Amino acid sequence: MNRISALIKKEFIHFYRDPISVSLIIYHFTLCVFLCGYCWVTDAKQLNTIVYDMNRSSVSRDLIDRFMSTEYFNLYSYAVSMKEVEDAIDQASVRIALIIPADFTRNLKDEKPAKIQMICDGTDGNLAGQALGFSERIVASFNEDIVIDKLQKKGIDISQLPGVDNISRILYNQEMEGVYYVVIYHIVVAGLIGGLLLSSTALVREKERGTIDQLMVTPTRSWELLLAKTITPIFISLLATVFSFLVVFHFDVPCRGNPAEFFLFMAFFLIGITGIGICIGVFCSNMLQAILLSFAVWFGGIFTAGIVTPIDNYVPVLKSIAQVIPTYHFNIASSGIFQKGIGISVLWPEALKLVLTGAGLLAIGCIMAYREFRQ
Amino acid sequence: MDINRIWTVMKAEFLHIIRDPISLIISLVMPLFMLFLCTYCLSFELKDLRIAIFDMDKSVESKRYIQALDNSSCFKVNYNLLEYDDAFNIMLRGKTRCVVIIPTGFSRDISSNKPAKIQTFIDGTDTNAALNIGNYLSSINASYSYEIANEVLNKQGLYLNLQPVKLVPRVWYNQSLREFTYSVTGTFSLAILGFIPILSALAIVREKESGSIQQIFASPIQSYEYIAGKMSPYVIMLSLDFIFVIIFGLWWFKLPFRGNFLPICIATFFNVFASVAIGFFISTLTKSQLTAMLLGIIFTLMPSFLFVDALISIDTFPVGWEAVSFLFPGKYYTTIIRAEILKGTGFMDYWKDALSLLIYCFVLFSICAVIVKKKKI
Numbered sequence: 001m002n003r004i005s006a007l008i009k010k011e012f013i014h015f016y017r018d019p020i021s022v023s024l025i026i027y028h029f030t031l032c033v034f035l036c037g038y039c040w041v042t043d044a045k046q047l048n049t050i051v052y053d054m055n056r057s058s059v060s061r062d063l064i065d066r067f068m069s070t071e072y073f074n075l076y077s078y079a080v081s082m083k084e085v086e087d088a089i090d091q092a093s094v095r096i097a098l099i100i101p102a103d104f105t106r107n108l109k110d111e112k113p114a115k116i117q118m119i120c121d122g123t124d125g126n127l128a129g130q131a132l133g134f135s136e137r138i139v140a141s142f143n144e145d146i147v148i149d150k151l152q153k154k155g156i157d158i159s160q161l162p163g164v165d166n167i168s169r170i171l172y173n174q175e176m177e178g179v180y181y182v183v184i185y186h187i188v189v190a191g192l193i194g195g196l197l198l199s200s201t202a203l204v205r206e207k208e209r210g211t212i213d214q215l216m217v218t219p220t221r222s223w224e225l226l227l228a229k230t231i232t233p234i235f236i237s238l239l240a241t242v243f244s245f246l247v248v249f250h251f252d253v254p255c256r257g258n259p260a261e262f263f264l265f266m267a268f269f270l271i272g273i274t275g276i277g278i279c280i281g282v283f284c285s286n287m288l289q290a291i292l293l294s295f296a297v298w299f300g301g302i303f304t305a306g307i308v309t310p311i312d313n314y315v316p317v318l319k320s321i322a323q324v325i326p327t328y329h330f331n332i333a334s335s336g337i338f339q340k341g342i343g344i345s346v347l348w349p350e351a352l353k354l355v356l357t358g359a360g361l362l363a364i365g366c367i368m369a370y371r372e373f374r375q
Numbered sequence: 376m377d378i379n380r381i382w383t384v385m386k387a388e389f390l391h392i393i394r395d396p397i398s399l400i401i402s403l404v405m406p407l408f409m410l411f412l413c414t415y416c417l418s419f420e421l422k423d424l425r426i427a428i429f430d431m432d433k434s435v436e437s438k439r440y441i442q443a444l445d446n447s448s449c450f451k452v453n454y455n456l457l458e459y460d461d462a463f464n465i466m467l468r469g470k471t472r473c474v475v476i477i478p479t480g481f482s483r484d485i486s487s488n489k490p491a492k493i494q495t496f497i498d499g500t501d502t503n504a505a506l507n508i509g510n511y512l513s514s515i516n517a518s519y520s521y522e523i524a525n526e527v528l529n530k531q532g533l534y535l536n537l538q539p540v541k542l543v544p545r546v547w548y549n550q551s552l553r554e555f556t557y558s559v560t561g562t563f564s565l566a567i568l569g570f571i572p573i574l575s576a577l578a579i580v581r582e583k584e585s586g587s588i589q590q591i592f593a594s595p596i597q598s599y600e601y602i603a604g605k606m607s608p609y610v611i612m613l614s615l616d617f618i619f620v621i622i623f624g625l626w627w628f629k630l631p632f633r634g635n636f637l638p639i640c641i642a643t644f645f646n647v648f649a650s651v652a653i654g655f656f657i658s659t660l661t662k663s664q665l666t667a668m669l670l671g672i673i674f675t676l677m678p679s680f681l682f683v684d685a686l687i688s689i690d691t692f693p694v695g696w697e698a699v700s701f702l703f704p705g706k707y708y709t710t711i712i713r714a715e716i717l718k719g720t721g722f723m724d725y726w727k728d729a730l731s732l733l734i735y736c737f738v739l740f741s742i743c744a745v746i747v748k749k750k751k752i
Contacts, residue, residue: 020669032677039681039692043502048690063540090720092710095690113541120544124557124688126503132544133510139542140517146540154533161527163520164440165490168509171466173499181501284397288577291668292401292570295676299409303416310472310504312424312451314416332469339500342467349468 003220007228011202015236021201028193029240033186033247040186043178044130045071049096050088052079055104063116063142067098072134085119095121096131108146172339180253184338185307187244188331191237191266192301195273196280196294198233203281203369204290212373222373226278226366233277234270241266256341264344265333268351271358272326278365282372301327326361329353380596384604388578392608402574402613406566406620413562414628417686424508426473427454427465434482440493443519444475449511462496472498473508488527559628560713561685563621567613567643567650568679568705573671575609575654579747580667598748602740606651614640614647625716633719642711645732649704650675652739659746675703684709707732 015021049067053060068075076094079085088094097119107114118135120128151157173180206212215225241263248255255262276297284290302308304318305327311319322328329350336342336350344351392399426444430437445452454471456462462474476494484491495512499505521538582588591601618640625632653675654667661667681687683705689697700706707728714725722729 018665020665024669024672027673028677035677035681039696040687043506043691045691090718090724108540113538115541115543117543117545122556126557127688127691130506130510133507133514135542135544136514136517137510139540140513143538143540156533161490161524162485162488163490163524164516165492166495166512166516167492168495168497168512170497170499170505171463173502173505176499176502176505178502286395286398287665288395288574288668289397289401291672292398292405292573295570295672296401296405296408299412303412309417310424310501313422318416335500336467336469340467346464346467 004224004227007220007225008232011228011232012236014202014205015198015232021198024197025194025236025240026243028190029187029244030247033183033190033244034250036186037179037183037247037251040182044127044134046074047072047096047127047131048076048094049073049098050076050079050085050094052082052085052097052099054102055100057105059105059108060100063100063139064098066138066142067135070134070138072131089119089121092121095124095127172341179251180339181335183247183251183253184334185331187241187248188269188307188327188334189298189302190244191241191269191330192273192327193294193298194237194240195233195270196277196297197291198236199229199274199277200280200284200290200294201287202229202233203278204284204287207281208286216373222370223366225373226369229278230271230274230362233274234267237270238263238266253338255338257337257343259337261343262334262337265330265337265347265351265354268354268358269326269330272354272361273358275358275361275363275365278362278369282365282368301325304328305331307331324357326354326357329357377596377600381600381604381607384596384601385607388605389608391578391581392612398574402570403616405570406562406617407623409566409569410559410562410620410624413558413565413686417558422449423451424449424473424504425453425471426450426475427456427462427471428452429456429459429462429474429476431479432477432481436482436485436491437477440477440481440519441475443515447511447515449507450515466496466498469498472501472504473512485523556628556630556717558686559624559630560716561683561709563617563624563643563712564646564683564705564709565679565685566620567617567646567708568653568683568703569676571609571613571647571650572654572657572675573668575606575651576657576661576667576671577664578605578609578655579658580661580664583662584664599740599744601747602655602744606648606655606740609651609654610644610648613651614644617643617647621712630716632716634715638722639712639715642708642715642729642732645736646704646708649732649736649739652736652743653704655743656739659743678703679705682706704732704735707735 051064053064064075067073073096076088079088079097082099085097085099089097097117099117099119101115101117104114104116116139118132120131122128151161170176206215245259277294280290280293280297284293304314304321305311305325306314306322307327311322311328314322333347333350333354336347428441428444430441441452444450450473454465456465456474459476462476465471466474474496476496478492478494481491481493497505497508497512579588582591621639621643624630654671657667657670657674661670678699679685682689682700682703684700685705689700689706692700710728711725711732714720718724
C-alpha cells in the first residue's frame with residue numbers, strides 16, 4: 001500500500017512539474033470547450049437571402065414577408081435580374097435565392113400550380129437541407145391559408161375536411177438552445193483526449209528517459225506501477241472537469257441532474273480511455289508518436305460515437321463499433337444527466353456497459369504493458 | 376543562393392524524418408483516416424432515424440398513417456409502445472429521438488371529416504437533429520393531410536388544388552444534397568492544417584536541443600537557404616501525399632469534378648507550404664520539442680476544426696469570430712478547392728484567396744528566415 005501511494009505521488013509530481021501537460025489539459029477542458037461553444041453551433045439562422053420578385057404583387061410580398069419574418073432567413077437584397085442572383089450565389093455573399101416568377105398571381109387565380117423557385121448553395125449540405133425544410137413549412141402554411149380562403153368561398157369549412165393536426169412538443173430543451181449540447185459533448189471530447197494523452201505520455205516519458213528500468217529493479221511490482229499509471233490520469237482528468245464547469249456556468253447550461261453523478265460516469269468512462277492510452281504508450285517509443293497516435297484515436301472516438309451525428313445514420317459496421325466505444329455510452333449519459341435530469345437509476349445499463357468495456361480495454365492495456373515490462 | 380547548400384540541409388532533414396518511421400507513417404496515413412471518418416460519420420441529414428409509435432387507435436387509418444411515416448427515407452418505425460409512460464422511458468434512455476402518439480378517436484375524426492389530433496415528442500438535446508425531425512414530420516403530415524382531404528373533396532365532386540403554391544427547390548453545386556461533397560472537400564483542408572504543423576514544429580527546435588544549430592551558424596549557409604532546405608522534405612513529401620489523398624477521395628466518393636486539376640495541385644502545394652511554415656515559426660520561437668508540439672496542438676490542431684470553413688460554415692459564426700479565420704491558411708484553401716471541385720468557377724472568383732495564400736507563405740517564410748538570421752534562438 002505504501003509503495004502504491006508513493007508511486008501515485010510520483011505520477012502527480014511528474015504531472016505538475018510538466019508545464020506542457022498541465023497547459024494542454026487546462027486548454028482542452030476550458031478554452032477549447034469555450035471556443036466551440038461560440039463557434040460550433042450549426043443551426044441555420046439568419047441565412048442571407050436574395051429575393052428576385054418578378055411578380056411584385058401584394059400576394060408575393062406577403063409570401064416574402066413570411067419568409068423574412070422567421071429567424072431563419074435574412075433579407076440581403078432585392079435582385080432585378082437573374083444575373084444578379086447568380087453572381088450573388090457564385091460569390092457566396094448569399095446562400096439562398098428566392099425567385100417568384102411574373103405569372104405567379106395569374107397561376108394562382110387560374111388554379112394552376114403557381115411555382116416559386118428557391119436556389120440553395122449546396123456546398124454546405126446541412127444548412128441547405130435545413131433551409132429547404134423551413135421553406136417547405138412556410139409554403140405549407142401559406143397554402144393552407146389560401147385553401148381555407150377558397151373553401152370558405154365555396155361554403156366549405158376547413159374543419160369539415162380530414163387532416164392531421166400535429167401537436168409537437170420538444171422535450172428536455174424546450175428553448176432549443178443549441179449551445180447546451182455543444183458544450184456538454186465537448187466536455188466528453190475533452191475527457192477523451194485528456195485521458196488518452198495523460199496515460200500514454202506517462203508511460204512514454206519513462207521509456208524516453210530510461211527510468212522504467214530503474215523502476216524494474218526496485219521492489220515495486222508491475223501491477224502496482226500500472227495501478228498508479230491508471231489512477232493518476234483518471235484523477236487528474238476528473239479534476240480538470242471541475243474547470244470545465246466554469247464554461248458550463250459561462251454559457252448558463254442548466255444541469256438538471258446531479259453533477260456528482262456526471263463525475264461518476266466520467267470516472268467510469270476514463271477507465272476504458274486510460275486502457276487505450278496505456279496501449280498507445282506501450283506501442284510508441286517517443287512523445288511525438290504518442291501525441292500523434294492519441295489524436296488519431298481521439299478523432300476515431302469522436303466520430304464513431306454518435307456525438308455529432310445520430311448513429312442511425314451510420315453504416316452497419318460502424319453502428320456495432322459505436323456499441324463497444326465508451327464515448328457512445330458516456331455521451332448518452334452526459335446529455336441525459338445535464339439535459340434530461342436523469343441519474344444512475346435510469347442510466348444503469350450505460351454505467352454497466354461503460355464499466356464492462358472499460359475493464360476490457362484496461363485489461364488489454366495492462367497485459368500489453370506487462371509483457372513489455374517482462375522483456 | 377547556393378543550391379548545393381540547400382541540398383545538403385535537405386538531405387540531413389530527410390534523414391531525421393525517416394529515422395522516426397512511426398511518426399512519418401502516422402502523419403501520412405492520418406489524412407486518409409480522417410477523410411473516411413469525416414465523410415462516413417459526419418452527416419447532419421437524417422436517414423432511417425428510429426422512431427417510436429404509440430398507437431392507441433389501432434385502426435386502418437392509423438396503420439395507413441404509420442405506413443406513411445415508415446415509408447419516408449428519414450424515419451424507420453422501430454418501436455411499438457404499449458403504454459404511455461414508455462414514451463418517456465424510451466426517450467430518456469436515448470433509444471429514440473421522436474415518439475409519435477396516435478390517440479383513440481384518430482380514425483373516428485378522420486372518417487367524420489374532422490382534423491385528427493396526434494401528438495409528437497421530440498428530443499431537443501441535439502437541436503440540429505430536433506429541427507430536422509420537426510421539418511420532416513411536418514412535411515410528411517402535410518402531404519398525408521392533402522391526400523386524405525383530396526379524397527373527400529373528390530367524392531363531393533370538387534376538384535380543388537390544395538397545394539396552390541409549389542416550391543421548386545434547386546440546389547446548386549450539389550444537386551443531390553449529399554453532404555459528402557462538403558465534408559470531403561473540407562477534410563482536405565482540415566487534415567493539412569491539423570497535423571502538418573505539429574510534425575514540422577520539431578524541425579528547428581530539435582537542432583536547438585541537441586546544440587547542432589550552433590554549427591549551422593558557424594557555417595557559411597544563409598538563413599533563408601537553411602529554412603528552405605529544412606522545409607523542402609516536408610513540403611515535397613506532404614504535398615505529394617495530399618495530392619494522392621485528394622485524387623483518392625475524389626475517386627472513392629465519386630465527387631463531381633467541375634474544374635481543373637492543376638490549380639488544385641498548386642493550391643495544395645502552397646497550403647502545405649504555409650502549414651509547414653506555421654510549424655517552423657513555432658519551432659523558431661520555442662526552446663524544447665515538447666513546447667513546440669504543445670503550441671502546434673493549441674494553435675493549429677484544434678482551431679483547424681473551427682476556422683478553416685471545413686465542417687462548419689464560417690458565416691454562421693457570431694460577429695467577430697469570423698475575423699479569426701483569416702489567420703489560418705486553410706480558409707483560403709477551402710474556398711479555392713471548393714470553387715474548383717464543386718463550382719467549377721474560374722480563377723477570377725477566387726483570385727483574392729489565392730493571392731492571400733501566396734502572401735501568407737511569403738510572409739511566414741521571411742519571418743522564419745529573419746529570426747534564424749538574428750540568431751535569436
